[in-house]
Amino acid sequence: MIEIVDEAPAHTGARELLLDRAFGPDRHQKTSERLREERLPALAFAALDATGDLVGTLRLWHVAMEGAQSVLLLGPLAVEAACRSEGLGARLMRHALNRASVAGYSAIILVGDAPYYNRFGFSGDLTQGLDLPGPVDRARFLGLELQPFALGSARGLVLPSGFLDPVCEDVVQAPSLQGYAKRAA
Numbered sequence: 567m568i569e570i571v572d573e574a575p576a577h578t579g580a581r582e583l584l585l586d587r588a589f590g591p592d593r594h595q596k597t598s599e600r601l602r603e604e605r606l607p608a609l610a611f612a613a614l615d616a617t618g619d620l621v622g623t624l625r626l627w628h629v630a631m632e633g634a635q636s637v638l639l640l641g642p643l644a645v646e647a648a649c650r651s652e653g654l655g656a657r658l659m660r661h662a663l664n665r666a667s668v669a670g671y672s673a674i675i676l677v678g679d680a681p682y683y684n685r686f687g688f689s690g691d692l693t694q695g696l697d698l699p700g701p702v703d704r705a706r707f708l709g710l711e712l713q714p715f716a717l718g719s720a721r722g723l724v725l726p727s728g729f730l731d732p733v734c735e736d737v738v739q740a741p742s743l744q745g746y747a748k749r750a751a
């Protein structure tokens with residue numbers, strides 16, 4: 567039995583290892599990462615197996631843009647290879663969409679495989695007026711409205727929003743690490 571829970575700090579290590587396995591070491595180069603780095607997620611979920619091991623992860627992030635309010639960026643989504651094709655990815659997605667909807671968010675955008683995300687209602691039509699802070703394959707830039715016409719007037723550059731991660735703030739403020747922080751950005 568796999569349970570979906572709100573992510574806790576104790577899950578961080580296992581979550582990062584799962585993401586490394588699922589996306590490879592270059593995952594931090596992705597354009598979506600520019601909207602996530604040094605921020606705290608708006609919503610974060612972990613899938614735990616019967617022994618409490620983390621076997622799935624999904625997080626969502628505050629983003630800002632002209633013409634739309636209360637929009638989230640979804641991702642990354644990953645399920646442990648041994649647990650795939652059993653509906654866990656879909657459970658994580660439905661759980662996240664439900665929680666985002668109940669919390670009053672108006673829409674969700676993501677960069678991902680349309681053949682997977684179409685089944686949850688995501689469409690490239692809704693992101694036509696939007697740009698990301700880096701290169702993106704437009705066929706993979708998708709949106710979903712949780713409230714009618716939420717993305718109808720959305721346009722321009724999508725920017726990171728929400729709270730800064732205090733751990734990252736410490737790194738940026740520590741004088742001896744400033745050069746490192748700059749290079750990593």
Ligand SMILES: CC(C)(COP(=O)(O)OP(=O)(O)OC[C@H]1O[C@@H](n2cnc3c(N)ncnc32)[C@H](O)[C@@H]1OP(=O)(O)O)[C@@H](O)C(=O)NCCC(=O)NCCS
Pocket residue numbers: 588589643644645646649650651652653654655656657677678679681682
């Ligand atoms: C994508 C992922 C989260 C799906 O998890 P999952 O638990 O297997 O998902 P589900 O069981 O709900 O759905 C599985 C179905 O989705 C399909 N699917 C998986 N990844 C897909 C993709 N990238 N594109 C299209 N279909 C995909 C599978 O073929 C499977 O089809 P089937 O039911 O006909 O066998 C998982 O494969 C994964 O972690 N992949 C690596 C990381 C990744 O690519 N994440 C996001 C994709 S942008």
